[in-house]
Amino acid sequence: MYARSTTITAAPDRIDAGLAAVRDDVMPAVLDMDGCVGLSMLCDRDSGRCIVTTAWASEDAMAGTREGVRRMREQATERFGAREPEVREWExxxxxxxxxxxxxxxxxxxxxxxxxxxxxxxxxxxxxxxxxxxxxxxxxxxxxxxxxxxxxxxxxxxxxxxxxxxxxxxxxxxxxxxxxxxxxxxxxxxxxxxxxxxxxxxxxxxx
Missing domain, CATH: 3.30.70.100 (Alpha-Beta Plaits)
Incomplete structure (x- = not known):
């Protein structure tokens, strides 16, 4: 099993808007992708630090979605009022x-x-x-x-x-x-x- 984590530092007054974007737009689209086995999101409202993690059945499934999720990530980052996120891939x-x-x-x-x-x-x-x-x-x-x-x-x-x-x-x-x-x-x-x-x-x- 593999995972991609996206860490965003959100503007404090934009956290709810960003969360709504992940919940309503990103999550349904990602869960519909081949090989996806779920999504989670962690949030620290004091610092604005948010981590969205998607899990994948194989390394190939994760790699095959890199371009597909790029635009969604950019749109969600805009909703968070954030700068460029940190993206990591893990086993x-x-x-x-x-x-x-x-x-x-x-x-x-x-x-x-x-x-x-x-x-x-x-x-x-x-x-x-x-x-x-x-x-x-x-x-x-x-x-x-x-x-x-x-x-x-x-x-x-x-x-x-x-x-x-x-x-x-x-x-x-x-x-x-x-x-x-x-x-x-x-x-x-x-x-x-x-x-x-x-x-x-x-x-x-x-x-």
Whole structure:
């Protein structure tokens, strides 16, 4: 499974217009494309940072839509009142769901980088260590890992039932995250928290 993430920094007063464009125009068109297995959108209204992620059944399916989504992305970016977005393509290396994601859900995304040669160790630690520890967190819903095997860049997203669960998990999640990174010699690049404003990913369990 593969994913394309588009990160947009929206003008604060244009977030709702941008969200409407993604929900009403982009999502129906993308979901109708061959090989698409869903779309999600994360939003931080304080910073204006929004991340739209589309998931694809294969690398070929994702590659085949690059031109088809370009104009839609440009139009949505205009609606957000944003500059040029950052677009990344990833392998969805792992996906774990403990509970369904609801409309009040929030997410914490952690970006890191690791030696590409250590990717198999990262995946093994995700399965055997990280998942069991996250399953015990109150309000925890799901955990996914996207990576770029060439650069070693990776994106880890933990979703919680609501803002209260996200906030109450912060200290424990930081400890787990830092321990995970130290064990695998991963360098941290960024951490951010978001509301899950669209949750229509149909990616199967991948562990």
């Amino acid at each position: 969805i290396a792992a996906m774990h769901r403990l509970h369904p994601v609801g409309d009040d859900a929030c997410a914490r995304v952690t970006w890191s980088c690791v030696d590409p040669a250590a990717m198999d160790r990262v995946l093994e630690a995700f399965r055997t260590d990280l998942i069991p520890r996250m399953d015990g967190m109150p309000g925890f819903c799901s955990l996914s890992l996207m990576l770029d095997r060439q650069t070693g860049d990776n994106s880890l997203t933990a979703v919680y039932a609501d803002r209260r669960a996200l906030e109450s998990s912060r200290q424990r999640a930081t400890y787990i995250r830092d321990e995970f990174r130290r064990a695998l010699h991963m360098s941290a690049t960024d951490v951010a928290e978001f509301d899950v404003v669209l949750h229509h990913l149909r990616v199967p369990e991948l562990v």
